[in-house]
Amino acid sequence: MDTEQFRRAGFATVDDIINYFTNLDSKRVVSNVSPGYLRPLLPSQPPDKGEKWEDIQQDIETKIMPGLTHWQSPNFMAFYPANATYPSILGEIYSAAFTAPAFNWLCSPACTELETIVLDWLCNLLHLPASYLSTSATGGGGVIQGSASEAIVTVMIAAREQFLRRRCRPQAKDLLARTASEVEAENEQWRLRTRLVALGSEMSHSSTQKAAMIAGVHYESIPVDAADEFALTGSGLTEVLQNLTRRGWEPFYLTVTLGTTSTCAVDHFKEIAEVKRQFPNVWIHVDAAYAGAALLLEEYHSLTDGFEAFDSFNVNMHKWLLTNFDASCLFLPRREPLISALSITPSYLQNSYSSAGMVTDYRDWQIPLGRRFRALKIWFVLRLYGVNGMKCHVKRHIELGEKFAHWVVGEGTDLFEVLAPPRFALTVFRVRAPDQGSMEQPGISRAGRRGSKVDEGSVRNNVLSVPNEVDSSSHHDVLRHSNAVTKEVYESINATGKIFLTSTMIKDVYAIRVIGANERTDEQHLRKAFEILTKTAEDVLSKVETGSRYE
16 A cells, blocks of 8 residues: 555545544444354465455445444443544554554653553642652553453452562572572462452452453452442441451452443542541552543532542543543553562663653553553544633533433333432443332432422432342242343344443342443433333233233
């Protein structure tokens, strides 16, 4: 492909992308191809002679597009959003053109320095403690990782090594030169490794448990209670830490969450910061992958109270902050534990700038060696939208989420029950199966019948009290019935492809999640989703009432 061919292909590709975004609303959201659909459509070997771009581009529409689930669709209300915008796409184009593996400053100084600067911008915008800035006296700073999962495994390894260094003497590098006392100390270190425990609440993302598997440590899940809105509390954490240490285990790492996956719960950070005083060797990481974006808004700044006591914080710009995957921003008040755990400098990576400590080498802040120029797209997004534009984007979705929640508890009271307080544009609810009144807990007030006016506080007041355990056979039957009805409604909706939702389990209760945080999602799309939910629930329940039971 020569320069002119590239120019024509580039224009055609941009036109294709614009047309794709323009027509997303009319596309089926979820792909309905069968597994293995693509192989019969493609030749068994690559072509011997190069093909024309026009032929390749045509295959995008005929062969690739049918197998895509459209995450940018305004009708995509599943998982959490993965926004892509024109500025971030332009950043990717430049990044691809420059292609520098940027493992140290010398590879491309702009790659490193722009990353440091834009992450300091973001640190201030999110109201994080000043210690998380690259200019802080504590030696803090930010680094772009591929995902929140990658950030968690990275800091867990740093936490593990920091814990072991504090408890054991450093070892000689030469195995054959170790003294008897050093060998004994090494044996103690390996004994400690077998007792290390990483923790997260039962609502923490599964990435913490997976990171523990990778790090070769045990994992313990901390129970949470519906009475605490499924958030991890200081007392709950203290009880588990004390029990573990009493039994000879060594808790060294904890993930706390700002916006859990199932319900967007917010752990009690101030209480947990107090617990940290009693257990200073436990590394505390804040997973704010999605909901951390809300920290842009002044009304959420108080959520960062207590962060000064924590060891790391992560937010994904590729979820709610208009930047395409991957752009996961990890901040630390002290970079030293990360560098100590991950730094290795063979002769071919040595240079005078790094050796003199004059520059940041981000290869020491991550597991891989090479890295992409991801700061460009963040820079473009922050400049094109501006701070005010970013704030308006997040605030609009929160307001839309509140409207949807009010529809559920107001117009949908006959059909739905909200299972957790709606937060950050997410509403979690189940279908209210017939004759399930015995599941309701005493003292729970509810909104009126369908069509009644819902006041501002009614959504929170009408959250169903989910029992921590089902304590009778009658409750078990009610729960099983409600779960089956809710699951059928959920699966029936996704089968149509008109909208895409995800489900979750909360204390054995099957629930539907609806989140409208896509840049293109507006009130009309959420209203459409509510009407589809209502109609489908009515259809499923009518079958139940006419004799079709879930046995």
